[in-house]
Amino acid sequence: MTEQQQAQKITQVPVSLGARGYQIMIGEGLLADPMPYLADILPRPKLALVSDDVVAARYGPALMAALADGGVDVDLHVIPAGEGSKCFAELERLCAALLDFGIERSDLVMALGGGVVGDLTGFAASVLRRGVGVVQIPTTLLSQVDSSVGGKTGINMAQGKNLVGAFHQPRRVLIDLATLDSLPERERKAGYAEVVKYGLIDRPDFFTWLERKGAAVLKGDKQTQAYAVAESCRAKAAIVVADERESGARALLNLGHSFGHAIEAFAGYDGRVLHGEAVAIGCQMALDLSVVLELCPKADADRLRRHLAETGLPHRCTDLCTGLSADRMMDLMAQDKKMSAGVLTFVLSRGIGQAFLSRDVPSDVLRGFLAANLI
Numbered sequence: 001m002t003e004q005q006q007a008q009k010i011t012q013v014p015v016s017l018g019a020r021g022y023q024i025m026i027g028e029g030l031l032a033d034p035m036p037y038l039a040d041i042l043p044r045p046k047l048a049l050v051s052d053d054v055v056a057a058r059y060g061p062a063l064m065a066a067l068a069d070g071g072v073d074v075d076l077h078v079i080p081a082g083e084g085s086k087c088f089a090e091l092e093r094l095c096a097a098l099l100d101f102g103i104e105r106s107d108l109v110m111a112l113g114g115g116v117v118g119d120l121t122g123f124a125a126s127v128l129r130r131g132v133g134v135v136q137i138p139t140t141l142l143s144q145v146d147s148s149v150g151g152k153t154g155i156n157m158a159q160g161k162n163l164v165g166a167f168h169q170p171r172r173v174l175i176d177l178a179t180l181d182s183l184p185e186r187e188r189k190a191g192y193a194e195v196v197k198y199g200l201i202d203r204p205d206f207f208t209w210l211e212r213k214g215a216a217v218l219k220g221d222k223q224t225q226a227y228a229v230a231e232s233c234r235a236k237a238a239i240v241v242a243d244e245r246e247s248g249a250r251a252l253l254n255l256g257h258s259f260g261h262a263i264e265a266f267a268g269y270d271g272r273v274l275h276g277e278a279v280a281i282g283c284q285m286a287l288d289l290s291v292v293l294e295l296c297p298k299a300d301a302d303r304l305r306r307h308l309a310e311t312g313l314p315h316r317c318t319d320l321c322t323g324l325s326a327d328r329m330m331d332l333m334a335q336d337k338k339m340s341a342g343v344l345t346f347v348l349s350r351g352i353g354q355a356f357l358s359r360d361v362p363s364d365v366l367r368g369f370l371a372a373n374l375i
């Protein structure tokens with residue numbers, strides 16, 4: 001760690017993937033002077049920056065000025081904010097803009113924004129000239145704790161979420177906690193769902209900590225945010241390092257997502273249901289289904305319900321979308337990437353911090369469970 005990083009209290013989380021390995025750098029205010037965190041990986045004093053209209057307006061000018069001060073010429077491409085931008089039309093526009101910019105295979109594209117900017121830009125980087133580098137600069141809680149790390153990139157299809165995509169690890173992740181200050185409360189809460197997810201997967205002590213400190217994280221307390229973000233990154237990095245391409249354990253990171261992605265696809269990608277909100281509901285459904293299957297103590301599912309309610313997160317499907325039938329949900333869940341040979345792998349739970357994978361959920365039990373929880 002350099003003197004400047006020490007002075008700025010930068011936390012580094014390594015993602016140890018050999019030649020594809022990288023550092024996640026977490027600190028407050030690091031975008032005001034980003035060169036110390038980028039200089040060693042910049043191939044030339046010129047780079048492309050991708051952002052959405054909201055984030056570009058708020059953080060683009062200062063970041064570009066700071067890079068210009070460091071002698072770097074920046075070309076900015078702006079996409080419309082929102083989930084609707086994870087689509088072929090925006091991908092094509094972005095690829096064309098990056099080619100017009102003159103992107104070379106050794107170049108870096110910087111993604112400044114939430115998971116939408118990160119997923120789209122990461123995917124464009126994975127296919128442009130068969131792969132250029134990407135630096136993730138996540139500005140939402142969700143993207144800081146989840147989407148910027150691990151290399152999943154992609155776009156949505158009418159059939160479902162992230163159905164076209166690639167694994168493409170970033171060269172670096174720069175997390176400036178100060179950007180969370182301007183994030184709308186609803187977005188902060190949605191991102192918090194993915195934080196809770198790590199506690200539920202395999203970090204019961206972290207879940208207990210969140211029960212005490214979650215409100216402070218959401219309120220903007222920097223010390224608790226720094227710990228929550230770093231611990232989430234450590235949790236995610238450990239799983240990604242164990243199974244980069246999701247041939248096994250990485251599917252645990254999908255806790256709540258079989259239900260969640262189906263809810264998002266049903267709602268359409270128009271902002272009525274945010275990804276994190278769907279994940280919160282999905283995690284609760286995963287634990288409740290585990291109770292029905294007599295795998296998880298009801299007290300643990302109730303503990304999650306209480307925490308989601310206390311932090312103001314939705315936890316029932318009907319909180320956010322109505323009219324979704326059990327049959328439609330089953331159809332939508334059939335698009336899950338964890339489906340193989342017609343059987344869906346579920347992420348279930350034996351209790352807080354004890355998630356596991358199962359291909360043994362009887363479809364009649366699932367249908368009955370959904371019927372009791374939907375419409």
Ligand SMILES: NC(=O)c1ccc[n+]([C@@H]2O[C@H](COP(=O)([O-])OP(=O)(O)OC[C@H]3O[C@@H](n4cnc5c(N)ncnc54)[C@H](O)[C@@H]3O)[C@@H](O)[C@H]2O)c1
Nearest residue numbers: 054081114115116139140142143146147152179182183275
């Ligand atoms: N690749 C992965 O591993 C992974 C993991 C989790 C989620 N995702 C994906 O991430 C997406 C959701 O990401 P998200 O929740 O960050 O949503 P988002 O990217 O849509 O951002 C949410 C909103 O907040 C605005 N915003 C962003 N930063 C801001 C800031 N600092 N201040 C004020 N406004 C700001 C954006 O303009 C947008 O309107 C989904 O598409 C989801 O599927 C991917």
Ligand SMILES: O=C(O)C(=O)C[C@@H](O)[C@H](O)[C@H](O)COP(=O)(O)O
Nearest residue numbers: 146150152161162250253254257337
């Ligand atoms: O990184 C992962 O692996 C995840 O599953 C993280 C999820 O939070 C994220 O929403 C991811 O994009 C879902 O992946 P998908 O493969 O189900 O599309």
Ligand SMILES: [Zn+2]
Nearest residue numbers: 194257275279
């Ligand atoms: Zn997710």
